[in-house]
Amino acid sequence: MALLEASNLHAAYGQTRVLHGISFSMEEGTITTLLGANGAGKTTTLRALCGMVRTEGKMRFGGQRIDGRATEDIVRMGIAHVPDGRGTFANLTTEENLRLGAYTRQDRAAVETDLERVYGYFPRLRERRAQQAGTLSGGEQQMLAVSRALMLRPKLMLLDEPSFGLAPLIVKELFGILRTVNEKEHVSMLVVEQNAAMALDLADHAYLIETGRVVLSGSSDDIRKDDAVRRSYLGY
Amino acid sequence: MDALLHQVLAGLATGGIYASVALALVMIYQATHHVNFAQGELAMFSTYIAWSLINAGMPYWAAFFLTVAFSFVLGVVIERVVIRPVENSPVLSVVVVFIALLVILNSVTGWIYTFTIKTFPSPFPEQPLFGNKYMSSHEIGAICITMVVLLLLYGFFRFTPLGLAMRAAAQNPESSRLVGIRVGWILALGWGLAAAIGAVAGMMVAPIVFLDPNMMGGVLLYAFAAALVGGIDSPGGAVFGGFLVGVLENVLGAFVIGNELKLAVALVLIIGVLTVRPSGFFGKVHVTRV
Numbered sequence: 001m002a003l004l005e006a007s008n009l010h011a012a013y014g015q016t017r018v019l020h021g022i023s024f025s026m027e028e029g030t031i032t033t034l035l036g037a038n039g040a041g042k043t044t045t046l047r048a049l050c051g052m053v054r055t056e057g058k059m060r061f062g063g064q065r066i067d068g069r070a071t072e073d074i075v076r077m078g079i080a081h082v083p084d085g086r087g088t089f090a091n092l093t094t095e096e097n098l099r100l101g102a103y104t105r106q107d108r109a110a111v112e113t114d115l116e117r118v119y120g121y122f123p124r125l126r127e128r129r130a131q132q133a134g135t136l137s138g139g140e141q142q143m144l145a146v147s148r149a150l151m152l153r154p155k156l157m158l159l160d161e162p163s164f165g166l167a168p169l170i171v172k173e174l175f176g177i178l179r180t181v182n183e184k185e186h187v188s189m190l191v192v193e194q195n196a197a198m199a200l201d202l203a204d205h206a207y208l209i210e211t212g213r214v215v216l217s218g219s220s221d222d223i224r225k226d227d228a229v230r231r232s233y234l235g236y
Numbered sequence: 237m238d239a240l241l242h243q244v245l246a247g248l249a250t251g252g253i254y255a256s257v258a259l260a261l262v263m264i265y266q267a268t269h270h271v272n273f274a275q276g277e278l279a280m281f282s283t284y285i286a287w288s289l290i291n292a293g294m295p296y297w298a299a300f301f302l303t304v305a306f307s308f309v310l311g312v313v314i315e316r317v318v319i320r321p322v323e324n325s326p327v328l329s330v331v332v333v334f335i336a337l338l339v340i341l342n343s344v345t346g347w348i349y350t351f352t353i354k355t356f357p358s359p360f361p362e363q364p365l366f367g368n369k370y371m372s373s374h375e376i377g378a379i380c381i382t383m384v385v386l387l388l389l390y391g392f393f394r395f396t397p398l399g400l401a402m403r404a405a406a407q408n409p410e411s412s413r414l415v416g417i418r419v420g421w422i423l424a425l426g427w428g429l430a431a432a433i434g435a436v437a438g439m440m441v442a443p444i445v446f447l448d449p450n451m452m453g454g455v456l457l458y459a460f461a462a463a464l465v466g467g468i469d470s471p472g473g474a475v476f477g478g479f480l481v482g483v484l485e486n487v488l489g490a491f492v493i494g495n496e497l498k499l500a501v502a503l504v505l506i507i508g509v510l511t512v513r514p515s516g517f518f519g520k521v522h523v524t525r526v
Contacts, residue, residue: 050414075416087411089404100404103397104416148415 001063003028003188004049004156009057011041011048018044019055020212026205028155031182031189033199033220035233036209042192043084045209046158049190050074050081061156076104080149084160086141087148090134094125097133097144101151111151118147121177139170146174150181159191163198171195175202196233200224208233242370243486249375250444250458251482252382256437257452257459258466258474259389260430265468266406267426268323270330274337276456278314279434280449281341282307283442284349286435287356296359300439304432311431315424345449356442378440385436386475389429393471402426454499458485461502464509467519476517481505 002025011019018041026032034042048055051071059067066074075081080101089097098118102111119126122143128136133144142162149157162178163171175198181187193199200206206223208216216226223229230236257275264272282303289299318337322329360377393399405412405422412419438452445451462481466473481502489498509516 052410052413071413072416072418075414081414083411083414087408087414089408089411091407092400092403096400096404099397100400100412100415100417103401152415 002026002060003062004190005058005060006045006049007058009045009048009055009059011044011053011055013044013053018212019048021057022209022212022214024207024214024217026188026190028188029182029186030205031178031191031203032205032207033191033193033203034207034209035193035196035199035223035229037233038194039211040209041212042209043160044212046081046083046160046190046192049158050079075152078152078155079158080152080154080156081158082145082149082160082162084164086145088133088136088141088144090132092133093130094133094136094144095129097148098125098151101148102153105153110153114151114153118150121150121181122147138165139167139174142166142170142174146178150187154187156188156190159189161192161194163193163195171198178202196229200234239490240487243490244483245371246375247483247486248479249371249378249482250441250486251462251479252379253437253441253455253478254458254462254482255475255478256382256385256433256440257455258462258478259386259471260433260437261459261463262466262468262471262474263426263430263433265463266471267402267423270327270334271460271468272430273331273334273456274341275430275434276452276459277338277341277345278307278311278431279438279455280452281345282310282431282435283356283438283447283451284345286439287349287354287442287447290357296357300359303439304435307435308428308432311428312424314431315427319423319427320420342449349449351449354447356439356447358443374443381436381440385433389433389471398425454502457499457502457506458482461505461509463516464506465516467516470516470518473516473518 005025007023009019009022010017022041022045034045036042044053047053049059049066051066051069051074055067057067058065061077061079064077066077089100098115102114105111124140125143125147128140133141136144146162162174166174178189179202182189191199191203200220200223203220206218206220207214208223208229216223216229224234257279260275261271264270285306286299286303289302290296314337318333322333358374358377360373362373364372393403401412401417402422402425405417405419409419437455441455442451458481459478462477463474464477465480466475466477485498485501488501489495493500
């Protein structure tokens with residue numbers, strides 16, 4: 001059974017229709033990426049999965065319907081969203097940001113171990129634990145956003161452009177950690193990226209989205225070999 | 237010198253009450269960016285509830301805590317039933333709702349209890365504590381109660397997960413939803429807390445100004461001034477502002493402008509702060525790119 005399944009998703013902002021019947025699915029434990037140019041509907045798809053935009057169509061997570069549910073309830077099912085713009089609580093400290101990630105959890109002791117675990121992944125955050133999160137650099141805030149999502153102990157992470165605005169070295173480090181998390185903790189990931197080369201290296205499967213529709217899908221290797229993708233998105 | 241000291245101390249006592257009401261205003265402002273004009277009437281209504289309970293023979297402190305609990309529930313219910321439907325409306329609609337609440341609470345109280353002024357008991361002894369000649373027991377008690385309320389609130393916001401969630405929801409509702417915080421209920425909780433704080437303030441001020449449906453009019457104005465002086469989005473600032481306004485009002489009223497013009501101090505402060513330093517002493521300056 002697929003972990004996540006979306007069929008025939010439609011969404012609109014006011015009069016402007018953004019998704020025109022997107023369908024995709026992903027298996028548990030895998031990393032899937034949605035590729036596409038600006039305005040293709042990638043971010044909207046992620047927001048739709050979290051109940052942050054009104055949609056038509058069916059969405060299933062672990063076999064349960066999630067369309068029409070409130071964001072808070074979807075999060076409680078184990079979907080953590082690393083949003084576009086990082087969603088930092090700017091006036092709270094780094095550690096408070098992380099603790100908020102575990103807000104819905106009852107296992108206090110495990111939360112403390114998880115805090116140490118994410119500090120292990122991102123030692124920079126430990127150094128900045130008492131600092132106001134709004135004063136962190138862009139890269140640090142992205143690490144914080146990923147860590148906050150991990151604090152939920154999610155089954156599925158939705159990552160919206162994790163590489164956006166980061167220096168290439170930091171992107172490499174971040175993607176390395178994402179891979180580790182996926183392999184060691186079996187967290188499934190749905191990654192939206194404009195940096196197609198990086199995303200295809202990370203992901204097992206890819207969907208190519210153009211103007212709110214899936215136009216191509218397959219394993220990352222197959223997609224990478226596709227001539228049209230190579231010319232338009234990989235640039236060689 | 238003695239007279240001045242007396243006025244300053246008395247100012248601190250009422251200042252604590254202004255600080256509480258200012259804090260209630262700031263709490264709702266932080267979460268919704270609206271100033272709740274009905275905050276004072278809500279406190280007044282709560283105080284009448286306490287009066288009824290005490291008159292029915294309930295011991296003071298039992299009535300006190302029952303009133304605080306009742307006010308909390310009342311605040312939550314008002315948010316759910318009255319404020320929720322206009323949550324995303326333009327600011328003027330919300331203001332009209334607040335004013336309607338103010339008028340309704342005021343008239344309903346007058347209708348139930350009549351507009352005749354009543355005395356409200358103080359839980360503190362009539363003789364001054366420790367034989368001091370500067371402050372009455374009630375003034376000292378009111379300051380202590382205010383301090384306890386402020387400390388409890390500080391502890392709640394600083395050290396509990398729910399307090400953290402409230403701070404988070406106030407500054408970033410969307411991210412809050414993404415970590416699973418039920419933002420709608422957090423707003424209702426904020427209203428409940430504000431109403432509970434207001435109830436304490438009402439019960440502390442009633443023995444001084446006497447109980448009548450219009451008793452909080454002046455207090456609310458001073459609390460506005462306090463919140464603005466401190467910075468409308470700063471809880472610590474609101475407390476500081478409350479004490480400052482209390483002392484200023486008392487000292488200026490006694491020695492400079494006379495009691496009749498006391499309320500003008502609040503108005504001058506409001507206008508002065510808004511023109512000279514709109515963010516107050518401790519508030520953040522918000523800059524928007526255009």
